[in-house]
Amino acid sequence: MKSKQFALVNEEILVEITTELCQKLKNNYEGTPRYKLAELGVVRNGVVESAENVLSKRENPFEFSIEVPTLKIPQQNQSGRCWLFAIINILNQQISQKLGIKEFYLSQNYLYFYDKLEKANFFYKNIIETADLELDSRELNFLLSKPQEDGGQWDMLVSLIEKYGLVPSYAMPETENSRSSADMNKYINAKLRLDAKKLRQLVADHCSQKEIDEIITKMLAEVYQMLAICIGVPPEKVDVKYRDAAGNYQAELNITPKEFANKYLMVDLKDYIPIINAPSKNKNYNQTYTVAMMGNIVEGQSIKYLNVDMSTLKRLTINQLKGNEAVWFGCDIGQYTDRKLGIMAPDIYAVDILFDVDFSSNKQDRLEYCQSLLTHAMVISGVDLENDQPTIWKVQNSWGEEIGYKGFFMMTDDWMSEYVYQVVINKKYLTEEQLTRYQEEPIVLSPWDPMGSLAK
Template sequence: MKYRVNWLTPILTAVVLFACSLPAMSGEGGLSADNVAKIRASFEMDRYNRAMYNAVTNNNLSKLALNRDILREHNEIYSHKIKTKGITNQKSSGRCWLFSSLNMFRPVVIDKYNLDNFEFSQNYLAFWDKMEKSNTFLEFVIEMRDRDTFDRELSEILRHPIGDGGYWSYTVELIKKYGAVPKEIMPETNSSGNTGEMNNILERKLRTGAAAIRKMHQAGRPVKELRAEKDKILADVYKILIVNLGEPPTEFVWRYEIRDTTKTDTDTTADSTANANIDNRLIVAGTYTPKKFFEEVVAVDLDQYVNIFDNPTREYNNHFVASMARNMYDGKDLEYVSVPVENLKAIAMKSILNDDPVLFACDVGKDQDREDGIMAMNIYDYGTVFNTDLSMSKADMCNYYESTSNHMMLMIGVDILNDKPVKWQVENSWGDKNGSSGYWAMYNDWFGAYVYSVIVKKEYVPEEILKLYDKKPIVLPVWDPNTLMIRN
């Protein structure tokens, strides 16, 4: 026993010396008693702090911080507005990109057929988006079958198998492959407007499938068998989607009403108003496949639109590709060119003044009053409430995960004063009970701080910006903030 102790002594001494050389966990850098004492001494419960303490602890913080000067000066006057009809409602789902993208085309159908209103089935395209994302996820798992699950790319894929999120490019790919249908052909369901539980089940199924595929590979099974397993998983995904969302149509009859302009009998005195209105209607019906419906009824060239970003984390005037930012495995990753935000404003104004709405992506969670429908910088003056500086640059907000693009809407109006935009009218997809009957006022300073991209027709974009697409693209990794904002 004595010999054993002597043999261990130098080893234990070395361990102790090594441990002493490491940074002390509670020493330098820790929140010491002296630090706490100094911080305590720095605070004084003066009249201002006591007033804030009493107010905040007894009231809603955001209502206390609401900037009344902005509310007082706010108005809903716009020097130019695009005519629209009706507000859509995505409810408790992350389908804003689908709603806003399809809302761009609603006026086309309404005007073309002189309809009182029209809405596309967001549920139809959401169904196929889930199917495509499921296939993409499983293909990524097969593609990365030799990687450790802690691999940075694979771990990001496993964390987000099939969220609701997406982007304009996702909509384009879906419409080109699956077409579109009117809302009444595949209406909303409880799950389409409340996707949380459905998504949880789908993600569990996909992760279970991912584990099974990787175990098959580890057992030496060939890729052909891995894909056969993938097909079995997708069959279950399809079943889950049908139970939640309904079965997507392959062919349907679309019936709509128009005014019968050929009717010459105007003597409706003896008729009831209801009967007179019925007599003046003409019901039209047509049989379509979803692709035929979009090609013939909507007839919009999807390739005429282009992505223009303000990515403040990278050098401007460059062409970017966001790695793995796609909903279809055999599709293209999102690509865009990035220029300063003032260019986005000029392009958006040009489009709106020509009665073309502008699809845009933004951080809707910042400086936004949902009750009044106002997006303005410092509409909640938290800095004054706490007497502290909360300002950050747009680049810092992105790099430090303070801000990210998380919502898509439509700009449908602009208020111009002295040749400069003051505010922009926005059509949201949160129903008509939010905002100003479903519309928001986006002030120009908010546009600069929180708008990250616009999607417009190429005709409104200066040639020197379009030429940036000819440059060799910079590929952004899946964990880049600008890639994450699209994928998630």
């Protein structure tokens, strides 16, 4: 029931859409010829094609003053594994370099399997911890709306690799369900919701922790079998075979995934720190944050971000590129992006002119009013500097080589300012103060905060 105060406020401001008002709106529309002209184009070609700004494409050649070597563009297909592909893209290049060969590829599907299994267990943990909440609580609604999905965050990846290691792509190749995950996710989530009801009842019945743990173990066995049926059983041992730069055959047989990761990784992933730019009222710069109920491995690395201004985020990114190392980043790819040509520019579509509506807003408003959030992870592998200032950035995507510049995207510096929210930077590029701030106890954000959206 509405409160008395709410009802009174609405009575004062309520506008009724009457027949007379509809006629007035229609007369205003039909009395403006350019609206009809716009209608003719949009009805036939759609909004995006009709609002396309050709000049924006002409002004940005695909050339960069700083570039990091990369391998060919992969294809995540109809799945939400961009965060996995982004890190694997970087590691593929580094391992190829270490082995002295042209290309070497890791399995995304291997990490994908264990991420799903761990997310199920993480979901069970959250359900137990919220068992005293009503079913219509926002927290429980958040958990049940998507018990597990394909998305993730950098710290989740670090925990996965530390616990399960890595394997070559041929050891656990892609399957139909890793390429197109909707049906698999649908039925895993259906099972997890049924499990949630059982777990809440066990808590209500005051069952012991041992009894609950035994039930969860049985539930995880069912999740495991569903995953194995859909995407295969992860290997316990792998054979590494390749020819080095001199053409000599090399082989290392029967090693575990963790042994493979320990031997062939060139970097310590724990040396990398997630940096965000979130100019929101509930987030201060030079402060560390985390997001409630977000994660995969219960005992894994905690998810933390250091919030900085945009100029600092760009400077850190450029410094890492100058160090010949690509940068994992998160952004809102759905904003002013030509997916066919691979151009990310705020003026790529002149929708304000098309609709005669003012769409101008700032980054803070877009975050706080649900207009923008983290939706996609990719890799920054280059930048073009003019007078030491960035103008365009080279982006390695995971949507195959048929789009963009053989799979690469071009991001204007203005687009980066407005729609990039996260980069991951080696700690050696951070100042002592930034490192100290990052080590502080993080402020916990709500589960539905936009800084947690990439994990969904």
